Amino acid sequence: MTRIIQEASLLLTIVITESPFNANLAILEPGEKNYQAAFEGIENFQFDESRSYGFNISESGDMAIDGYFVEKTPVKTETFDVATQQVVDREIEQTLLIPFQLDFDIGLLSIFSDQSDTSKLISRIGEASGFSFPITETQLPIGRLYANLQDREWSIDVSSIRIQNFEAEGGLSGTYTIKDVGDIRIRELIDSHSSDITILRANIKTPSQEATFGFFQSGTVRLYSSLESEEPLWSEVKEITREAYNG
Structure with missing residues (x-):
C-alpha cells in the first residue's frame, strides 16, 4: 500500500x-x-x-x-x-x-x-x-467562456477554433478548424456559431504569467505550457471556466 x-x-x-x-x-x-x-x-x-x-x-x-x-x-x-x-x-x-x-x-x-x-x-x-x-458533468459553453476571458484585463490571442456543422461556400458543411483568427473575426464566429464551437485554443498573458490553453466543449481544459496547478493564472482560469457554466 x-x-x-x-x-x-x-x-x-x-x-x-x-x-x-x-x-x-x-x-x-x-x-x-x-x-x-x-x-x-x-x-x-x-x-x-x-x-x-x-x-x-x-x-x-x-x-x-x-x-x-x-x-x-x-x-x-x-x-x-x-x-x-x-x-x-x-x-x-x-x-x-x-x-x-x-x-x-x-x-x-x-x-x-x-x-x-x-x-x-x-x-x-x-x-x-x-x-x-x-x-x-456537462458541456462547457465556449462562447460564454470567451466573453468572460475578454472581461479580464489580459491579452487573449486566439490561435484556432474548431466548429462543427460549419457551412462553407458551395453548400458544403462539416467540421472546420480555423487558424490565425483575428479579434473581430473570432467575435463574429462565436456570435454566429456559439453552440457549435467544440475547441478554442488561446494564449493568455497577464502582467505576471503567460500560458496557452485549449478549451473543449466536452468540459476539458488542456494546458499546453508549464504551469503548476495552484499558480494564480491556472486558479483564475478555473474560476472563469466555472463562471461560464453559470451563464
Whole structure:
C-alpha cells in the first residue's frame, strides 16, 4: 500500500506540472457542508485490497481536497514462457491512479486524467460521500467562456477554433478548424456559431504569467505550457471556466 501511495503522489506531481495536461471538469455544489461531507466520506473510503479500489487524500484545507482514486484491475497479457518456449496468456493486476481536486469554494471538480475516467470518479465520490451533494458533468459553453476571458484585463490571442456543422461556400458543411483568427473575426464566429464551437485554443498573458490553453466543449481544459496547478493564472482560469457554466 505504501508503494502505491508513493507512485500516486509522484504521478499527481508529474501530471499537474508537465506540459501538456488535461483537467476534465465537472460542476460541484459549493459550500462548507458539502466540503465536510466529501472530506469525511473520502477519508473513510481509503483504498482497500479486498474492495480493490478507494481514495487517498494528499492535501486538504481551504475548502479543497487534493487526492487520487486508486483501483486495481486484472489485465490479460501475452508473455513468453522461456521454459516451454511458447507465448502464453497471463493475468496481471494493474493499478489505475486518477489524480483529482475537489474545490468547494468555486464549485469545481478537476480530474487530471483521461476523460473516460470522469464518470467513474464522479460515481465513486458520490458513493463515498453518500451522494450528499450533486456533481454534474456537462458541456462547457465556449462562447460564454470567451466573453468572460475578454472581461479580464489580459491579452487573449486566439490561435484556432474548431466548429462543427460549419457551412462553407458551395453548400458544403462539416467540421472546420480555423487558424490565425483575428479579434473581430473570432467575435463574429462565436456570435454566429456559439453552440457549435467544440475547441478554442488561446494564449493568455497577464502582467505576471503567460500560458496557452485549449478549451473543449466536452468540459476539458488542456494546458499546453508549464504551469503548476495552484499558480494564480491556472486558479483564475478555473474560476472563469466555472463562471461560464453559470451563464
